[in-house]
Amino acid sequence: MSPANTDKPSMLKKAAAAKGMPMQNLEVDDHQVTVGQSFSDNAKMTMRNINVFYGDNQAIHDVSIDIAKNQVIAMIGPSGCGKSTFLRTLNRMNDTVEGCRVEGDIRMDGENLYAPKLDVVELRARVGMVFQKPNPFPKSIYDNVAYGAKIHGLADTRVDLDEIVENSLRKASLWKEVKERLHQPGTGLSGGQQQRLCIARAIAVSPEVILMDEPCSALDPIATARIEELIKELSENFTIAIVTHSMQQAARVSHRTAYFHLGKLIEVNPTEQVFTMPQHRLTEAYITGRFG
Amino acid sequence: MAKMSFENHIMKQFDEELEEIRTRLMEMGGKVEQQLKNAIRAVSEADSKLAEEVILEEQRVDDMEVDIDEACILIIARRQPAASDLRLVMMVTKAVNDLERIGDEAKKIANHAVILTEQSGSSNGYPEIRHIGNSVIRMLENALDAFARFDADAALRTIEEDEQIDLDYKTALRELVTYMMEDPRSISRAINLLWVIRSLERIGDHAKNLCEQIVFVVKGKDIRHQR
Secondary structure, eight states: OOGGGGGHHHHHHHHHHTOSOOOOSOOOOTTOOOEEOOOOTTEEEEEEEEEEEETTEEEEEEEEEEEETTOEEEEEOSTTSSHHHHHHHTTTGGGGSTTEEEEEEEEETTEETTOTTOOHHHHHHHEEEEOSSOOOOSSBHHHHHHHHHHHTTOOSSHHHHHHHHHHHHHHTTOHHHHGGGTTSBGGGSOHHHHHHHHHHHHHHTOOSEEEEESTTTTSOHHHHHHHHHHHHHHTTTSEEEEEOSOHHHHHHHOSEEEEEETTEEEEEEEHHHHHHSOSSHHHHHHHTTSOO | OOOOOOSSOSSHHHHHHHHHHHHHHHHHHHHHHHHHHHHHHHHHTTOHHHHHHHHHHHHHHHHHHHHHHHHHHHHHHHHOOOHHHHHHHHHHHHHHHHHHHHHHHHHHHHHHHHHHHHHHSSOOOOHHHHHHHHHHHHHHHHHHHHHHTTOHHHHHHHHHHHHHHHHHHHHHHHHHHHHHHHOGGGHHHHHHHHHHHHHHHHHHHHHHHHHHHHHHHHHOOOOTTOO
16 A cells, blocks of 8 residues: 555544534524515515414514515425414414414505404405316306406406406416316316416405415425416416415525514525525525425 | 534444445545656656656556545435435545546646757756745645545635746746746757646645635535636
């Protein structure tokens, strides 16, 4: 053996001595404030000091954040972190849950969404929602999309309604697949098509904001890719807030990412920053798969 | 809030894979460092046998580069790393490239060692080469050390060393030009030495790249092209 190799073991020893990477980010304590850029100059919705309770149990702790106009914001975090609860405060879906109490100030374009005289049915047309499991009505494809437009009086004539249905299905990238069978039941479509039908239904009433609660978790990868593509396109005209368990999905479709942990909003930052250089230690630990 | 440990991934295999590329990068660093030391010694001690060994061993360095790159690609495909994990994997793919280039330069130095030994038989020890050589070896050692400890401050300090190497390079260049003017018979030998010094200077640049990558891994800041 030449004297050449004497140094190699010492190199390896050094490597072994320094296992794991030092985490340079903040420590977390009970009085955590949100790090990053929670607020936006171009806010569609503003939330300040939101607390949500289910009975005695507090699910959301003092969350303040803006949702920027024509942007996609992704809410991520481990199960039970409050991200879905938070999403549901945005169109008062929590009103229907018994014992649920929402405190704080939530506004859309400056208008208080929790004002007593606000029409909640109208609000839910302006802030549409797409759920985890596709839930088309047991009606025809056409009627699924036309239903909301009819009750909200958006169409005066049959021609208007036809147009709304076609446009909505086109925007949801479903038109080509269903135009020949508009009067067949919506429940006969595949899972991915049903989910796009639900998106078309949400779009048909011309909402300003679309909330999506894990819209792809019941879909296969191809259907998921279609929905993600759609989210990107829709963000040109709509403001979108999406809750997702897939971090790659958040990374692909959103402009900003909000990380929730045990009911607290830990970090909000531009998505490209969150997935390459998160500011908070907990965000880092979650997105790298160190807990969750 | 309860204290949590974030040291390990939920998926243990992922930890092992990251540890594996890290260890293999260190191993490759150690190998390249040895190649460099041997190449410099081959020149200053006119040892063409040692030079031949360096030339042969270069293949090992190339193989290591390919292996580590492959492991990184597999990690990306399997785990979709994010944040510090992503930075580490990206850093390693870049670092193996720099280490491989250092290996190439060491081989070039060894080639010139063979020619220099044939030309003059013995050497005067080439103090200028030993001087720059030692600085470059130290810089590479410090860079690998900083990587082993994920020490961004040490990496930043090591980057500073490159300036002195560049200065020494220019001084040695001037010296060689003077020799060539004084004695045209020395031109052929001086040109060979010049190539050696040039290679050493390039190695300094690659070591600097390594340090910039370490800062990127630890701090998430890209400090390339800022000086």
